[in-house]
Amino acid sequence: MHAERIGWGVAGVRILVEVALTAEPGATVGLLGPNGSGKSSLLRLLAGLARPDSGRVLLDDVALGALPRRARARRIAVVTQQAATDVEMSALEVVLLGRTPYRPPLAGVAAADLDLARRALADAGLAGFAQRRWSSLSGGERQRVDLARALVQEPDLLLLDEPTNHLDIRHQLELLGFLAESATTVVVTLHDLNLAAQYCDRLVLLHAGRVVAAGAPGEVLTTSRIEQVYRVRTDVDTAADGRPRIRYRRA
Numbered sequence: 551m552h553a554e555r556i557g558w559g560v561a562g563v564r565i566l567v568e569v570a571l572t573a574e575p576g577a578t579v580g581l582l583g584p585n586g587s588g589k590s591s592l593l594r595l596l597a598g599l600a601r602p603d604s605g606r607v608l609l610d611d612v613a614l615g616a617l618p619r620r621a622r623a624r625r626i627a628v629v630t631q632q633a634a635t636d637v638e639m640s641a642l643e644v645v646l647l648g649r650t651p652y653r654p655p656l657a658g659v660a661a662a663d664l665d666l667a668r669r670a671l672a673d674a675g676l677a678g679f680a681q682r683r684w685s686s687l688s689g690g691e692r693q694r695v696d697l698a699r700a701l702v703q704e705p706d707l708l709l710l711d712e713p714t715n716h717l718d719i720r721h722q723l724e725l726l727g728f729l730a731e732s733a734t735t736v737v738v739t740l741h742d743l744n745l746a747a748q749y750c751d752r753l754v755l756l757h758a759g760r761v762v763a764a765g766a767p768g769e770v771l772t773t774s775r776i777e778q779v780y781r782v783r784t785d786v787d788t789a790a791d792g793r794p795r796i797r798y799r800r801a
């Protein structure tokens with residue numbers, strides 16, 4: 551997936567300026583940046599949920615805008631930040647939504663899809679939750695159900711907006727480990743710089759709507775750049791695996 555010279559704004563305010571982002575097939579790309587830097591906006595444009603004012607997004611060299619909606623829904627899955635809490639669907643029904651782009655119009659749920667959805671729930675550690683109402687799930691359980699919904703979509707490109715923000719540390723590590731191993735191309739927004747450094751192949755750092763650095767974690771996460779963008783002071787070492795480890799200095 552390539553995004554080229556993306557520009558986007560609302561009511562005359564420029565929110566993304568000349569943004570470029572490349573995710574090679576199978577790679578996990580971490581999208582970093584302070585609050586309000588434009589990460590969620592960029593993810594929405596990459597998903598085709600909004601159209602850029604300038605520039606374009608290419609999926610296997612085909613412009614996103616040229617893909618029919620159903621084809622796009624099969625190829626791109628998105629997990630946005632927590633939406634409604636009052637959805638009266640069961641966890642299994644939410645996961646089954648991921649199969650909608652594959653179902654002929656007006657067709658019922660196929661047994662194979664039901665199997666797939668049950669397995670995805672079990673893989674998310676939620677085997678006993680199939681009939682639980684979405685509204686009764688905890689934040690972390692919802693986040694894992696929503697991820698299962700995206701995975702049964704069997705996308706080529708998985709876009710995740712802060713998928714770890716409700717997860718305990720074990721589930722964070724499991725999710726990021728899974729994404730890193732997965733053959734699916736992933737773009738994931740993260741706030742935890744160490745986890746991003748540890749699990750992503752490449753990082754893209756946004757600051758006020760512009761890409762200020764892109765590359766391997768060690769190239770992007772330097773003391774000076776972290777201070778410039780986040781205004782915090784750090785000590786950055788290189789760990790045995792060659793990836794940067796960041797320690798924050800007390801303010």
Ligand SMILES: Nc1ncnc2c1ncn2[C@@H]1O[C@H](COP(=O)(O)OP(=O)(O)OP(=O)(O)O)[C@@H](O)[C@H]1O
Nearest residue numbers: 560565583584585586587588589590591592739756
């Ligand atoms: N529809 C909109 N109308 C007005 N402003 C918007 C709209 N969408 C985004 N913005 C503004 O654009 C900027 C970027 O927002 P965005 O949600 O993309 O940032 P982010 O990097 O994901 O932030 P966070 O880390 O806080 O989630 C913010 O200042 C936000 O208020």
